[in-house]
Amino acid sequence: MSSHHIIREDQEPALIVASYEALDEEYIGQLLEWSPTVIANDDTVDFFLAADIKVDIVFSRKEITYPQEQIKNIPIKKGIIPDALDYLIHHNHKAVNIVCDAPDEALKAYCAAINIVVLSHGMRYVYIRHRYEKWKEAGARISVPENHLKSLVGLKHTSPNGFITEQDGFMYLEFNSDEYVCIGEEI
Structure with a gap:
């Protein structure tokens, strides 16, 4: 019997990476195992592209064409994390892992709409x-x-x-x- 599971789209928590230095690469690799929706910004997209990791969305301050054709480039309005959370909630995602430098008090405003886990510098934060x-x-x-x-x-x-x-x-x-x-x- 195979240990592989059939994953429906958007079933696994999405992954927002606002700072790739906030979490060990091994942990980021574990978060990527189930092929989540991956969201990056101008600062983190190069990390993923260099590692040949599929990126779905880049919240950016500039219009760029990336080597991965499927990447959606969305202009930043408020910041990568609030913009990405608004996007995920609008597209009915139920959970998200956020890799960033520190949890922000503003995340509490999103908790009723999406399950949030923040991973930062050796800590896992839940709401x-x-x-x-x-x-x-x-x-x-x-x-x-x-x-x-x-x-x-x-x-x-x-x-x-x-x-x-x-x-x-x-x-x-x-x-x-x-x-x-x-x-x-x-x-």
């Missing part, structure tokens, strides 16, 4: 409402805004907004608001 639970190994670093915490289990406070898992097992977070909360995990 969650109400409650979060996950199995983690002992000593894993977690970042969560303390002002949104109602309760927590399995974590020890280490610094402002910083926690570490006390032991192997599930950790639980509950929030005191209906807002989306950005949680960072070491990868």
Whole structure:
């Protein structure tokens, strides 16, 4: 029996790469395994073209013809991330991985319409409402805004907004608001 799966178009999370230096190439390779919709900008498209990786869309400040014929060139209006999210939501994508230098507070405005994961410099950020639970190994670093915490289990406070898992097992977070909360995990 084959381990390959049939993937419907837009079923896998799209990939927005605003900074290819924000994530190790090995992790970027893992994100590309299922052939997601790949979105780049003027700064990151050359990285993909040099590695012969298919790019679907480039949000650009200039009109360029790329060696890959299928690339859509779309003018930047607000910035690569908000423009790409608007595009993905308009085209009914359900999830996106974003590789960038840091998560932006403005991403919360998109969370109701699309599932967002930000990958940046050894951290994976997710946007969650109400409650979060996950199995983690002992000593894993977690970042969560303390002002949104109602309760927590399995974590020890280490610094402002910083926690570490006390032991192997599930950790639980509950929030005191209906807002989306950005949680960072070491990868």
